[in-house]
Amino acid sequence: SQQGEEDPQALSIQEGENATMNCSYKTSINNLQWYRQNSGRGLVHLILIRSNEREKHSGRLRVTLDTSKKSSSLLITASRAADTASYFCATEGYQKVTFGTGTKLQVIP
Amino acid sequence: DADVTQTPRNRITKTGKRIMLECSQTKGHDRMYWYRQDPGLGLRLIYYSFDVKDINKGEISDGYSVSRQAQAKFSLSLESAIPNQTALYFCATNPGLAGSNEQFFGPGTRLTVL
Numbered sequence: 001s002q003q004g005e006e007d008p009q010a011l012s013i014q015e016g017e018n019a020t021m022n023c024s025y026k027t028s029i030n031n032l033q034w035y036r037q038n039s040g041r042g043l044v045h046l047i048l049i050r051s052n053e054r055e056k057h058s059g060r061l062r063v064t065l066d067t068s069k070k071s072s073s074l075l076i077t078a079s080r081a082a083d084t085a086s087y088f089c090a091t092e093g094y095q096k097v098t099f100g101t102g103t104k105l106q107v108i109p
Numbered sequence: 110d111a112d113v114t115q116t117p118r119n120r121i122t123k124t125g126k127r128i129m130l131e132c133s134q135t136k137g138h139d140r141m142y143w144y145r146q147d148p149g150l151g152l153r154l155i156y157y158s159f160d161v162k163d164i165n166k167g168e169i170s171d172g173y174s175v176s177r178q179a180q181a182k183f184s185l186s187l188e189s190a191i192p193n194q195t196a197l198y199f200c201a202t203n204p205g206l207a208g209s210n211e212q213f214f215g216p217g218t219r220l221t222v223l
Contacts, residue, residue: 004151031210042113042199042214043152088151092210096167097203099144101151 004032004089004100012106019076021103023089024069032065033090033097034074043088043099046074081109112136113215115200121221128187130218132200140203141183142212143167143175145196152199158183159205190222 007022023032031050035043049056049065049072056063062075076083086102113134122128132141139160144152154167156175164175172194176184187194200215 009149033210033212035212040197040217040219042216043201043212044214045211048210090212096142096154096157097210097212098154098168099152101149 004091004098006087006089006100006103008103009101010104010106012108013079015079015081015107015109017079019079019083019105019107021074021087021105023072023074023100025072025089025091025100026070027091027093029067029091029093031092032063032072033092034061034063034072035088035090035099037086037088037102039085046087076105079105079107081107083107113200113202113213115198115215115218117218118216119219121223122190123223124189124191126190126222128190128220130185130187130198130200130220132183132185132215134181134183134200134202134213134215136202136204136213137180138202138204138213139180140205141177142201142203143173143183143185144199144201145169145194146199146217147196155185155198187220187222190220192222195220195222 004025033048034046037043060077065072088102089100142157143155158177198218201212
């Protein structure tokens with residue numbers, strides 16, 4: 001079964017707005033990562049947050065992690081049409097990384 | 110990322126045929142993975158390998174086999190393809206170093222089994 005579940009499954013916003021995606025997971029983790037996938041292509045790593053961190057920033061990305069609630073959120077600020085993609089959370093436990101089902105983001109110009 | 114390549118990029122085959130998907134990497138990473146992606150199901154791990162002599166089953170290994178021919182090469186085989194193996198297949202690598210958890214993905218192979 002999937003470790004991570006993203007919410008919402010799909011999100012459509014106007015360019016310039018912020019986009020927030022959430023990820024919930026089931027078991028203890030070492031870290032949580034977010035990946036981006038453009039249509040039909042390989043995933044690209046965006047950001048990693050460790051289990052002892054609560055918030056992390058990278059450019060227009062802000063990730064939070066709440067281990068007590070087993071949840072994480074990815075915020076993309078000032079979205080651009082080029083941000084249109086699917087976004088996946090991935091949790092790392094023992095030896096391997098498990099991916100969630102993804103949020104499909106559409107940014108309308 | 111051209112450092113991880115997959116061949117073929119697209120393949121259409123018939124039920125019962127044997128298929129091999131190949132993955133090569135120039136990143137020098139020890140760890141390699143095979144995933145399949147289906148709409149609405151995200152990525153599911155098929156097999157993974159931490160070095161040439163190490164092969165591990167993932168979440169959905171039934172119907173698949175792998176071979177780690179060298180550090181740089183990891184092949185996935187479907188011995189007798191069936192239609193529900195139609196999916197997008199990704200190879201990924203990871204250096205396996207402490208604190209380095211990012212996975213690097215190949216461009217994917219789109220497999221259709223008729």
